[in-house]
Amino acid sequence: MLDAIQFSTWAEFIDMGGYGFNVWSVYALFAILVAANLILPWRKKQKIVRQLRHRLTLDAEIQSEDSSDGD
Amino acid sequence: MWVWFSKLGSPKWFYELSGKWLPWLIAAMVIFMTIGLVWGLVFLPPDYQQGFTSRILIVHVAVAGTSLAFFPLMLVAGTITLVWRMKLADMVAKHAAILGAWFSFITLATGSLWGSVMWGTWWEWTDSRLVSMLFQLFLLLGVISLRSALEDSETAAKACALLSIVGCINVVIIKYSVEWWNTLHQVASPVSLDPSSPNGPQFWIATLIMIVAVYLFLSVSLILSTRNEILERERRSQWVQDLVLKN
Amino acid sequence: MTEKQTTTSAAFLATLKRDLLIAFKKKNDIVNPFMFFIIVVSLFPIGISPESDRLTEIAAGVIWISVLLASMLSMDNLYRSDFEDGSLEQLLLSPHPLFFLVLAKNISHWLVSGLPVVLVSPILAYMLALPTEAYGTLVLSLLLGTPIMSLVGSIAVALTVGLGSRGLILAVITLPMSVPVLIFGTLAVQSTLNSQSPVGYLSLMLVMLSVSVSLAPLASAAALKISVN
Numbered sequence: 128m129l130d131a132i133q134f135s136t137w138a139e140f141i142d143m144g145g146y147g148f149n150v151w152s153v154y155a156l157f158a159i160l161v162a163a164n165l166i167l168p169w170r171k172k173q174k175i176v177r178q179l180r181h182r183l184t185l186d187a188e189i190q191s192e193d194s195s196d197g198d
Numbered sequence: 199m200w201v202w203f204s205k206l207g208s209p210k211w212f213y214e215l216s217g218k219w220l221p222w223l224i225a226a227m228v229i230f231m232t233i234g235l236v237w238g239l240v241f242l243p244p245d246y247q248q249g250f251t252s253r254i255l256i257v258h259v260a261v262a263g264t265s266l267a268f269f270p271l272m273l274v275a276g277t278i279t280l281v282w283r284m285k286l287a288d289m290v291a292k293h294a295a296i297l298g299a300w301f302s303f304i305t306l307a308t309g310s311l312w313g314s315v316m317w318g319t320w321w322e323w324t325d326s327r328l329v330s331m332l333f334q335l336f337l338l339l340g341v342i343s344l345r346s347a348l349e350d351s352e353t354a355a356k357a358c359a360l361l362s363i364v365g366c367i368n369v370v371i372i373k374y375s376v377e378w379w380n381t382l383h384q385v386a387s388p389v390s391l392d393p394s395s396p397n398g399p400q401f402w403i404a405t406l407i408m409i410v411a412v413y414l415f416l417s418v419s420l421i422l423s424t425r426n427e428i429l430e431r432e433r434r435s436q437w438v439q440d441l442v443l444k445n
Numbered sequence: 446m447t448e449k450q451t452t453t454s455a456a457f458l459a460t461l462k463r464d465l466l467i468a469f470k471k472k473n474d475i476v477n478p479f480m481f482f483i484i485v486v487s488l489f490p491i492g493i494s495p496e497s498d499r500l501t502e503i504a505a506g507v508i509w510i511s512v513l514l515a516s517m518l519s520m521d522n523l524y525r526s527d528f529e530d531g532s533l534e535q536l537l538l539s540p541h542p543l544f545f546l547v548l549a550k551n552i553s554h555w556l557v558s559g560l561p562v563v564l565v566s567p568i569l570a571y572m573l574a575l576p577t578e579a580y581g582t583l584v585l586s587l588l589l590g591t592p593i594m595s596l597v598g599s600i601a602v603a604l605t606v607g608l609g610s611r612g613l614i615l616a617v618i619t620l621p622m623s624v625p626v627l628i629f630g631t632l633a634v635q636s637t638l639n640s641q642s643p644v645g646y647l648s649l650m651l652v653m654l655s656v657s658v659s660l661a662p663l664a665s666a667a668a669l670k671i672s673v674n
Contacts, residue, residue: 132240140240144250149315153254153308154239157261160304161231161415164297168422175429179442280667336621340614344604347614356671357604361618364600364664368622371653375625379632 209428210437212286216421223418230411234260237404251315252401258308260408262331264416265305268298269334272341273366276359286424288355289431291362293423295341297416302335326380330373337365351431456541457549464553467526478519478558479565485511486569497574504573505583505634512562512587513623516594517616519558523550523599524606524669533606537673543666547603551595551662559591575634582637582647586630589650593626594619596661603668625653 134140143150238256275291278284309328310320323329341361348354432438451459468474489507490500527533536546566587567580575583601618605611633646 133243134240143253144244146250146254146315149311150250150253153257153311154235156304156307156311157257160261160300164300164415164419165422168419168426171426172422172429175426175433176442179429179433179438183439183443333621333624336617340618340621343614343617347605347608347611353607353671353674357668360600360664360668360671361604364622368625371625372621375628379628 209286209289209432210435213425213428216425220418220421223414223421227411227414227418230407230414234404234408234411238408242400242404251312254308254312254315256401256405256408258305258312259405260412261301261308262305262327263409264412265298265301265331265334267413267416268294268301268338269362269366269369272298272362276362276366279355279359280363285355285431286428288359289424289427290420291355291358292345292427293420295338295345295358295362297419297423299335299338299342301416302331302338305331306335324380326373326377329380330369330376333372333376334369337369341365451541453541453545456539457545460536460546460549461553464550465556468553468557474519474522475557475561478515479561481518482511482515482562483565483569485514486573490573500574501576501638504570504575505579505631505638507573508566508569508575508583509587509590509627509630512566512591513594513620513627515562516559516591517598517619517623520554520595520598520602520619521611521615523554523602525602528606528673533669534673537670543669544662547599547662547665547669548658551592551599551665554599555592555595559595563587563591576638579634579637582643583634585647586633586643586650589647589654590626590630593650593654593657594623596657596665597622599665600661600668603665603672605672606669607672626650629653 141147141151234256238253242253242256244250244252271294272291275287275294278287279291306328309325309331313322313325313328314320317325321328341358344361345354345358348357429438429442486507489503493499493503524533527536537543539546563584566583570580570583598615598619601615601622604618605614608614629646629650633643633650636643636646
């Protein structure tokens with residue numbers, strides 16, 4: 128397994144046979160694609176749930192106040 | 199079959215079912231992506247022609263191949279929206295357009311990063327795949343801007359569905375006409391652009407793994423966005439309110 | 446309403462006649478696309494080069510792209526005024542198949558904004574130093590290509606007819622769709638210049654035209670129903 132590793136030093140790994148910039152840029156772009164399209168929907172969900180819960184608790188409070196007024 | 203179909207159209211049913219699937223899909227995505235990326239970056243031997251740039255191709259081919267799936271997906275979703283008026287199909291279509299634009303853009307960017315090594319230039323009009331991908335991006339941006347322009351969500355759903363169907367037909371025509379145009383304007387390209395040039399089985403297995411990983415990522419991201427859309431559009435319904443208050 | 450039954454062909458002709466009459470009364474609809482086309486074409490030699498060799502090379506492309514822009518900009522009014530004065534709703538309520546009524550409107554749009562531009566194109570081709578032998582091909586390709594643009598553009602116009610300010614959205618939607626027409630139109634002229642036969646490209650454009658005539662009005666009609674509902 129370890130024989131199959133194509134690099135012996137870190138510098139070689141970064142350099143990618145002279146194409147370091149291109150190779151790493153492509154992997155960076157791919158990472159951005161994946162991260163953005165998983166994190167953004169995830170954060171959106173947090174936001175939606177937070178807002179909705181906030182609104183619902185407000186509604187519940189108003190309702191309970193109304194009903195206590197009625198007593 | 200019909201019961202299943204109309205059930206799937208119910209946002210609540212989809213929300214619950216996708217909630218059960220998500221952990222498995224995410225797990226599979228993480229596994230495939232880790233194997234693909236580690237193999238691509240660490241183990242893949244350099245190609246005898248292209249050196250380590252074959253590492254670019256693994257990612258590029260996976261993203262490019264997957265980005266071809268968006269217009270067919272939107273065609274199906276659009277047809278379902280127009281014929282059966284299923285809300286869920288529109289929610290998927292909305293986010294498919296956005297994700298498709300992301301994919302097309304990354305395809306173009308990684309393609310030109312590869313091209314800058316192979317052709318010595320960042321942009322090459324003689325590569326018909328780059329050119330038709332550019333126009334696919336434009337068409338997707340058209341669908342997105344149409345949706346953001348139309349305020350009424352019912353109208354927007356149907357209008358975007360129709361535009362997606364027209365756009366899908368157009369993408370196919372554009373692809374073939376650009377290919378034709380390209381063969382006539384062919385300037386001798388420096389290296390064979392054909393990705394099927396000898397790369398060895400290792401390369402293809404790694405690419406295949408990445409393709410599976412990218413498809414899994416696409417499904418996960420699309421499901422996450424669709425679930426958000428369901429929560430937003432159905433926020434007045436009892437089941438969403440129960441769900442939000444529960445956890 | 447009177448119970449007078451009209452045939453579909455009469456309704457088709459009536460729509461066509463009405464649209465042409467309105468266009469000729471307003472005049473702007475005819476003059477503006479035409480002027481726009483001439484002005485845009487005239488800007489290219491100033492921006493690129495006055496040398497006839499370089500102009501010859503770009504002539505076909507410049508004329509084709511200017512035609513596309515002119516046809517797209519003139520499209521804005523295709524359903525707009527009808528939508529505003531309510532006659533579009535009348536059109537949708539008519540008992541005749543919407544397909545033919547939409548087709549009549551598209552034909553009228555082409556006659557008013559497409560045809561004049563095509564007819565004047567040889568003069569501009571001369572100004573751009575296009576060799577004389579390519580004039581025939583240029584005009585023929587434009588004759589086949591501009592109706593396709595009217596038909597396909599009509600779908601986008603119909604989709605956006607309800608929008609208050611459309612601005613550039615029409616261009617963003619329509620222009621990418623014009624790529625195949627642009628490719629075959631310019632290739633036809635190019636092949637004439639290389640003393641090859643343009644018949645293949647022109648017949649491909651004819652195929653595209655007949656497909657657009659039979660399918661695009663369907664999509665436009667559906668789009669109008671969506672926008673007006």
